[in-house]
Amino acid sequence: MVQETSSPLTEARLTRRDAIICSIAAAAVLAGAGTLWRKFFSSKGGDIGSVFKGDAPKGELWELWKKRGWAKEGYHYMKLGCNVQCTICPNNCLLEPDDRSHCRNKINKDGILYTLAYANPCTLHIDPVEKKPLYHFFPGSRSFSLATAGCVLRCLNCQNWEISQKKPEETKDAYGPELRLRPPIPSGLRPEDMARSSLFPDDLAAVAKATGCLSISYTYSEPIAYYEYTYDSCKAARAAGVKNVLVTGASIEERPLRDLSQYIDAAHVDLKGFDDALYHKLNSGKLQTVLNTIKTLKSMGVWIEIINLVVPAYTDDLTSIRRMCAWLVKNVGPDTPLHFSRFHPQHKLNHLSPTPVEILLQAQSAARDAGMRYVYVGNVAGLRDSGTTFCPGCRRPVIERDIFAVTANRLSDGKCPACQTSIAGVWS
Numbered sequence: 001m002v003q004e005t006s007s008p009l010t011e012a013r014l015t016r017r018d019a020i021i022c023s024i025a026a027a028a029v030l031a032g033a034g035t036l037w038r039k040f041f042s043s044k045g046g047d048i049g050s051v052f053k054g055d056a057p058k059g060e061l062w063e064l065w066k067k068r069g070w071a072k073e074g075y076h077y078m079k080l081g082c083n084v085q086c087t088i089c090p091n092n093c094l095l096e097p098d099d100r101s102h103c104r105n106k107i108n109k110d111g112i113l114y115t116l117a118y119a120n121p122c123t124l125h126i127d128p129v130e131k132k133p134l135y136h137f138f139p140g141s142r143s144f145s146l147a148t149a150g151c152v153l154r155c156l157n158c159q160n161w162e163i164s165q166k167k168p169e170e171t172k173d174a175y176g177p178e179l180r181l182r183p184p185i186p187s188g189l190r191p192e193d194m195a196r197s198s199l200f201p202d203d204l205a206a207v208a209k210a211t212g213c214l215s216i217s218y219t220y221s222e223p224i225a226y227y228e229y230t231y232d233s234c235k236a237a238r239a240a241g242v243k244n245v246l247v248t249g250a251s252i253e254e255r256p257l258r259d260l261s262q263y264i265d266a267a268h269v270d271l272k273g274f275d276d277a278l279y280h281k282l283n284s285g286k287l288q289t290v291l292n293t294i295k296t297l298k299s300m301g302v303w304i305e306i307i308n309l310v311v312p313a314y315t316d317d318l319t320s321i322r323r324m325c326a327w328l329v330k331n332v333g334p335d336t337p338l339h340f341s342r343f344h345p346q347h348k349l350n351h352l353s354p355t356p357v358e359i360l361l362q363a364q365s366a367a368r369d370a371g372m373r374y375v376y377v378g379n380v381a382g383l384r385d386s387g388t389t390f391c392p393g394c395r396r397p398v399i400e401r402d403i404f405a406v407t408a409n410r411l412s413d414g415k416c417p418a419c420q421t422s423i424a425g426v427w428s
């Protein structure tokens with residue numbers, strides 16, 4: 001992977017006015033004047049996430065962090081004099097020395113961009129792959145699932161805000177004795193063990209294999225925010241014959257996405273709505289970036305499933321849902337599984353009620369009317385057939401699920417046993 005050192009602006013067609021502004025901005029940044037650079041991007045409508053000024057770890061903590069191997073130079077960024085600019089996600093954080101990024105886990109130390117979220121997961125679980133959710137990717141298999149602190153988004157309804165909206169230093173302990181996780185994993189890791197544990201990419205692949213997991217899922221918070229760890233782990237897993245699953249909000253620039261996608265086998269993509277203004281308000285994201293990511297993943301041969309959380313008063317508008325479904329059919333095809341998920345009061349939206357089941361069923365019906373062949377409803381206990389895969393040929397149930405458990409799988413060579421219609425997915 002090549003560290004980016006040239007400005008992406010040189011790749012665009014610039015008007016004379018743009019060029020003048022660009023020159024002024026570049027000169028200003030090289031002189032250390034980050035403020036003018038921010039104004040330049042703002043005037044172009046670009047997104048720069050808020051950063052935490054002067055918040056990088058210092059002194060003994062920083063030394064310990066490096067010693068543990070938890071700090072690593074970023075893979076996609078630009079050096080701008082003593083400043084750095086991350087180019088992984090559209091926030092494009094510009095960091096002056098000792099600043100911390102919007103995602104909370106990147107810092108500028110002496111003109112070098114470091115991630116603080118390397119090999120230091122704050123949570124580990126072995127989940128059924130259905131929990132991601134992925135319904136058409138090795139059903140019933142186990143996925144070794146992990147996350148570090150930090151996220152590139154600020155979703156008002158985040159269900160994992162206790163890790164996604166935290167700094168790595170708030171979830172890890174660099175002062176205690178190190179615990180390097182390798183097979184066999186000690187049973188019953190206590191929170192204090194977890195806080196001082198390291199799990200390096202090669203060890204992660206070995207641990208996943210040793211625990212009988214077919215795949216590793218980069219999930220819970222946002223794998224784009226811990227990109228370097230995700231990338232190296234995916235590479236190590238691929239070499240070890242373990243599959244990689246990305247569970248993502250898809251807010252990523254194209255170049256890092258393409259680099260990463262070559263090692264990704266399946267992706268669960270949160271398409272959180274289909275209205276850009278609401279996307280910004282609810283998630284601090286940009287709809288077009290997410291749509292671009294979905295198309296790129298598809299074009300690179302990654303198996304994708306889409307999840308749409310239906311949030312009352314935000315993303316429950318059926319007209320918008322119909323437009324989303326039409327876009328999916330046109331751009332990634334009707335065989336892409338779509339999961340409508342029920343909102344439950346969370347984080348900053350505790351005042352809202354759960355999504356009425358009727359709305360979810362209307363969304364499911366709209367998606368089927370648009371041509372989507374595999375449409376599910378999640379997060380609703382006891383709703384009949386909400387997780388059943390029906391053959392699009394004869395309408396018989398071919399895979400049945402109860403919450404995250406596969407209760408029947410009648411597929412034969414990926415086909416309906418009754419009418420021989422192929423069911424889209426990665427089955428073996």
Ligand code: SF4
Nearest residue numbers: 086089092093101103
């Ligand atoms: S990945 Fe983090 S540091 Fe990089 S641009 Fe996005 S929010 Fe900023």
